[in-house]
Amino acid sequence: MPERVRQMLPSVLSVLLALGVCWALIALTLEPGTATDAYLQMLWGGIGNWPAYLDGAAATVITRPLGESAMKAAILTLTGLSVAVAFKVGLFNIGAQGQMLLGALAAAVMGAQVSLPGVLHVPAALLGAALAGAAWAGIAGLLRIYRGVHEVISTIMLNWVALSLVDNWLVVGPLRGAAEGGQSITGTAEIQATAVLPRLLGEGSRLNLGFPLALAAALAVWVWLTRTRSGFETRAVGLGAEAARAAGIPVARRMGLAMALAGAMAGLAGAVLVLGTEGRYPGTLGAPYGFDGIAIALIGNNHPLGATVSALFFGVLRAGGTRMQLLGVHKSFPELIQGLALLFVAGRMVWLALLRRRNVAPAASAEVPRA
Amino acid sequence: MLDVLHSLLFSTLDAAPALIFAALGAVLSERAGVIAVGMEGMMRVGAFCAAVAALTMPTPLAVVMGMLAGAALAGVHGFLSIRWRSDQVVSGIALNLVALAGGTFLLESLYGPNGTPPIQQLTRWHIPGLGSVPVLGALSGHSAPTYLALLLPFAFQGLLTRTPLGLRLRAVGDKPQAVATLGLSVPGLRWGAVLGSGLLAGLGGAVLSTAVLDRFEQHTPAGLGFMALAAMVFGRWTPVGAFLAAAFFAFGNALRIGLVSSAPGLVELIPQGVLLALPYLLTLVVLTLQGQRSSAPAALGTPYEQESR
Numbered sequence: 044m045p046e047r048v049r050q051m052l053p054s055v056l057s058v059l060l061a062l063g064v065c066w067a068l069i070a071l072t073l074e075p076g077t078a079t080d081a082y083l084q085m086l087w088g089g090i091g092n093w094p095a096y097l098d099g100a101a102a103t104v105i106t107r108p109l110g111e112s113a114m115k116a117a118i119l120t121l122t123g124l125s126v127a128v129a130f131k132v133g134l135f136n137i138g139a140q141g142q143m144l145l146g147a148l149a150a151a152v153m154g155a156q157v158s159l160p161g162v163l164h165v166p167a168a169l170l171g172a173a174l175a176g177a178a179w180a181g182i183a184g185l186l187r188i189y190r191g192v193h194e195v196i197s198t199i200m201l202n203w204v205a206l207s208l209v210d211n212w213l214v215v216g217p218l219r220g221a222a223e224g225g226q227s228i229t230g231t232a233e234i235q236a237t238a239v240l241p242r243l244l245g246e247g248s249r250l251n252l253g254f255p256l257a258l259a260a261a262l263a264v265w266v267w268l269t270r271t272r273s274g275f276e277t278r279a280v281g282l283g284a285e286a287a288r289a290a291g292i293p294v295a296r297r298m299g300l301a302m303a304l305a306g307a308m309a310g311l312a313g314a315v316l317v318l319g320t321e322g323r324y325p326g327t328l329g330a331p332y333g334f335d336g337i338a339i340a341l342i343g344n345n346h347p348l349g350a351t352v353s354a355l356f357f358g359v360l361r362a363g364g365t366r367m368q369l370l371g372v373h374k375s376f377p378e379l380i381q382g383l384a385l386l387f388v389a390g391r392m393v394w395l396a397l398l399r400r401r402n403v404a405p406a407a408s409a410e411v412p413r414a
Numbered sequence: 415m416l417d418v419l420h421s422l423l424f425s426t427l428d429a430a431p432a433l434i435f436a437a438l439g440a441v442l443s444e445r446a447g448v449i450a451v452g453m454e455g456m457m458r459v460g461a462f463c464a465a466v467a468a469l470t471m472p473t474p475l476a477v478v479m480g481m482l483a484g485a486a487l488a489g490v491h492g493f494l495s496i497r498w499r500s501d502q503v504v505s506g507i508a509l510n511l512v513a514l515a516g517g518t519f520l521l522e523s524l525y526g527p528n529g530t531p532p533i534q535q536l537t538r539w540h541i542p543g544l545g546s547v548p549v550l551g552a553l554s555g556h557s558a559p560t561y562l563a564l565l566l567p568f569a570f571q572g573l574l575t576r577t578p579l580g581l582r583l584r585a586v587g588d589k590p591q592a593v594a595t596l597g598l599s600v601p602g603l604r605w606g607a608v609l610g611s612g613l614l615a616g617l618g619g620a621v622l623s624t625a626v627l628d629r630f631e632q633h634t635p636a637g638l639g640f641m642a643l644a645a646m647v648f649g650r651w652t653p654v655g656a657f658l659a660a661a662f663f664a665f666g667n668a669l670r671i672g673l674v675s676s677a678p679g680l681v682e683l684i685p686q687g688v689l690l691a692l693p694y695l696l697t698l699v700v701l702t703l704q705g706q707r708s709s710a711p712a713a714l715g716t717p718y719e720q721e722s723r
Contacts, residue, residue, distance in 0.1 A: 071524045078552040115455035135503055137451075186698075195451065195503055195715075196647055197701065199640055207694070212687025337507050373522035376517050382511030385492070389505040392498040 110248030116358025122336025138198025140333025146310025154234030176310020184302030439614030454639025460619030483615020
């Protein structure tokens, strides 16, 4: 078995096992038939209802679900990259959620309160969001570098600070949008038309520029990590900070920059959410995509492209999840699949031990994701 | 004035136990060297199982069920992080995600979105004669967990600092190799601590649904498990410190809720969001000031390998 396949196997098996366990869960609490139907609904809701399309239904039965999947996959890719980039330098970024909130807020403010020509408005808002996320993650990076504060604790705290300050103060207070047409609104003011991420498939589908943007970001991160000097140094720091320091690599700078980049990715995720689908910072940002990023990155083996693949997969499931509602299964069900898959991936050593026993292959390099 | 203080104290004593138990659980686990990010998930499972169990059995027994459920989840954490030396943060986060989505799924498919049916709350104890004393009277009229939460931290502190078992627990978090040299089992001690932390987190969750509320709600415990981590850090990883920090956070929260209803003008001046962020901001400040001299156990987060002496 090639090494590359062996590396991927635990993730693939974990996802399959999670799918099986969750099927059994529905079968036990509802009915076996319902479980299979629910999975089919999830599939059609995610990749489009191809049977109906082939029977002559309008093309929107394909493009609408695909748009939803792409939208979710774009956000998951970016938060997954955020966690994966930090991992590469040896830091565990649990703070993607907080960084995403800040990015979303920055994008909402830039989108609504700054007037720029169309070509510049979207890039400016994206840049603002990336900087906001980078700054928020930078706090954790600086605390780690200069004060030795463990980033797991500091990013958890920063998440709650961000949530409290943004959702319970800024968005309901100073930055709350003015009433429109006599009706008060929740959240910030609506962004201007020039700041909206363009839709790619017309109005029938919410597929927007955020999707190619996320894919490009993943590709850029991969190229940076594998093909540039600073990317190589970043990985060296992650594999062994002391050895890297001895080799003359500026460890503190690599850590700081990687953390800032992680924050920027999470910030972009917030921007894609606000500029692409929400149109404003809503009363509360809802789904915890930042925490999902941890699952996405680890299931993707902390590889930028692996994270992208896992984001695409779970994007499809998550978009399809809304259709399971019809059968009495809560729409957050795919999150359960995702959580279980992460749990099984955490048992990576168990998988490797099982695989080794089976086919007496040469000892696999036990590269465990390390905090 | 005394009335205000009385009611503030009373609501603090009602709300604090859940946070105190979870914070103590976090201290227990981390002092033994196992990171406790899974508190939130264990609390949620404890809260859910206690609320469901209370539908068919006496509430005190249901609380025990909640504790066992918390310990069961902690068992998964132990299996992955102690037996298989997985990353403790990954396994904790995974448990949080599973508990969050799994709780929602089970709630929805078994009881509908509005939470479980109401249950019999834990009985409130009225201490004779105390009820009419000003301010101190706030101590009367709570359920058993409140009184346990006031005593347990001190017992735990005694155990940790004055007994051989406590010494071993601390040693296993600071220098596990030394414990192994004494012929003691590092995994055994860590298993004990992790299961104990699961029991405590489960108790914290169970208290939420049997004493604070009378059912399991969709969002329980709404971040309390993470606030418990903040209390643990703020209290410098000691049981009494974590208890004081948890009580302080709970008091601050009671004060905030009191202010919103009684003095909206002041809330205008200091926005609620800032007050909500305060426990976490304070924890960050404390961490920044402590820096390298932080009191975190030395071997925290490092899986123990017999061969790595």
